[in-house]
């Protein structure tokens with residue numbers, strides 16, 4: 001009997017090994033590599049334009065009273081005088097005071113338009129980090145083959161590369177096949193009122209775009225473990241954004257004779273329960289797409305894991321959850337960001353509040369998440385209300401669609417040896433407001449391993465600028 005059982009287990013094990021190996025060896029690359037066409041050299045003038053653009057302090061501050069309109073109107077005038085032919089040929093509308101919407105009429109009215117997006121604003125330089133910068137953050141400095149400064153990667157490289165390209169093509173009397181809209185929001189870093197207004201405008205005009213391209217993923221060269229080729233990460237969805245305010249009201253009073261449980265105690269327990277019970281990790285569609293695109297390019301062991309997610313799911317999710325970025329890609333994250341309560345050291349506060357920020361995984365609605373939060377806290381005394389900044393995770397762009405395929409093939413033609421993969425964008429971008437304008441939104445900047453994003457010594461390589469110019473030119477020339 002024992003012998004029979006052993007034999008049975010052995011057969012099952014061998015079958016399992018057989019399936020795993022079969023899946024691994026038949027896990028074929030889904031890349032259709034196109035040879036890159038080498039890019040022309042970047043002209044001195046187009047480099048100067050990028051440097052000049054960086055000198056405008058188009059900063060989005062958390063405090064709206066610090067908004068400096070002169071910088072934004074200055075930047076707008078700079079764009080107009082730097083790209084005169086673009087401004088003669090394309091129509092331009094100013095929305096919400098500073099956001100820009102351009103329309104470049106295409107040859108073929110039967111084809112759906114495309115939208116290229118980027119944003120004009122940048123994040124501030126933190127006072128404490130000012131002295132840590134190697135260069136003047138608004139000096140437009142070129143040094144060690146990099147362009148340095150606030151906004152180089154996020155996101156002026158795209159504003160400038162797009163307009164440089166359009167100016168070049170308009171000067172050649174080129175007209176795109178499809179109508180092209182350019183959208184440059186002015187407050188992406190603080191919620192994107194400009195983008196919201198433009199999205200509403202396009203919807204009112206019944207404009208349905210074939211695809212929309214905005215920032216999100218990047219090109220990463222030799223940074224993905226096990227992969228020696230550069231990878232273009234094309235964002236096909238972005239996580240949702242939700243903040244919940246937790247309010248606890250309890251008996252306050254004098255601190256010399258405290259209640260058994262105070263508002264701060266109750267709130268602390270609620271926060272502890274939230275942090276110690278994270279939402280479950282799972283594969284989303286972009287994550288599955290990433291495994292299918294990168295898996296076949298990886299060494300045997302990783303390839304085997306990615307070829308058999310049904311068996312190695314726990315192992316893969318476990319590995320991802322070890323790093324903060326990896327973890328953010330596989331689950332709805334939870335983190336308290338504001339906590340308030342108390343006014344005096346000898347008074348027990350009646351009210352204590354906290355704000356907890358969540359980034360929702362695609363497929364995990366805010367409603368489901370709030371339900372989960374209630375269960376985790378499991379205390380009726382904690383009042384939970386969502387803040388108005390809520391946005392759901394964006395729908396997932398199909399990788400088989402025209403938009404994704406067009407962007408993937410264009411970046412392959414622009415940068416040597418490149419492979420492409422779908423990807424989940426963890427942060428928030430302006431394009432999340434456009435889900436009703438197009439169901440094909442691709443979040444990708446043609447920049448190679450940018451450094452210092454939102455931080456100190458933000459910079460982008462000259463190679464990236466060259467790639468971006470070449471990418472947009474090939475994209476706009478071939479919009480059939």
Ligand SMILES: [Zn+2]
Pocket residue numbers: 119154155188215
């Ligand atoms: Zn940005």
